[in-house]
Amino acid sequence: MSAETPGESAGTFARLRLRFRDWRGTRPFWAGLFTVLGGIPIAYFPYATLKLGHMSLAMATTAGAGSLIIGVLLVTLGLTMWFQSATRVFAGVAAILLALVSLVVSNIGGFLIGFLLALVGGALALSWVPGKPSSGATGDHHGSDAPAGQAAPGGIPEDPAAGPYFPAAPYEKGEDGETDGVRAAARDGGHRVG
Structure with a gap:
């Protein structure tokens, strides 16, 4: 032995x-x-x-x-x-x-x-749900794997509680040259983002 x-x-x-x-x-x-x-x-x-x-x-x-x-x-x-x-x-x-x-x-x-x-x-x-494969040793986070508040690859912050994120269009200028937030909010479904 x-x-x-x-x-x-x-x-x-x-x-x-x-x-x-x-x-x-x-x-x-x-x-x-x-x-x-x-x-x-x-x-x-x-x-x-x-x-x-x-x-x-x-x-x-x-x-x-x-x-x-x-x-x-x-x-x-x-x-x-x-x-x-x-x-x-x-x-x-x-x-x-x-x-x-x-x-x-x-x-x-x-x-x-x-x-x-x-x-x-x-x-x-x-x-029971099968686990997602890990992203490897690089530590990069992509898409929904990004921690809350950090940006995903497209520059969109990923917050699971916030739901989908739609970038806001700039305020539109009315005929008199002033911004019209009400018209833009109506176009965005009643919610002004940004």
Whole structure:
């Protein structure tokens, strides 16, 4: 065993961890995880036999097949969220609907454990939005990425709360040579900018 072996294994572990972190950041990872974890108790409890001392408690119901189908579908939807993140909206809505159906079909949604996990997973899938690629190490800001109050490439200040910015036309001069702000404001939709 050489002195470099722990360093190499730590480097491999760090590299794998960073690759997993990058993979996790490009998809609704937590939504898929909660949905998969929600499907397991929904599918498991109707077929489980719990032993309490010498007493066996069987929770088999007539809807055991329905519970199994709901659980398998939730696991499949969770994996879909991981590997086909473009279908996250469909998978999120389907996970929420299946979680609601599991309340009636599967022992109160896997004793509320599976129901709550699947519901949170579906909500996370609906709320997840892919991130925008970073502008790189240059630090340049363009368009809507410019901080509030700073100018975008066209010289127009970018303020998210202000809405669209239309440059103001100079005041028009009337027949008598004076500026007529009322006529210009009427042309601009009632608001005088500038």
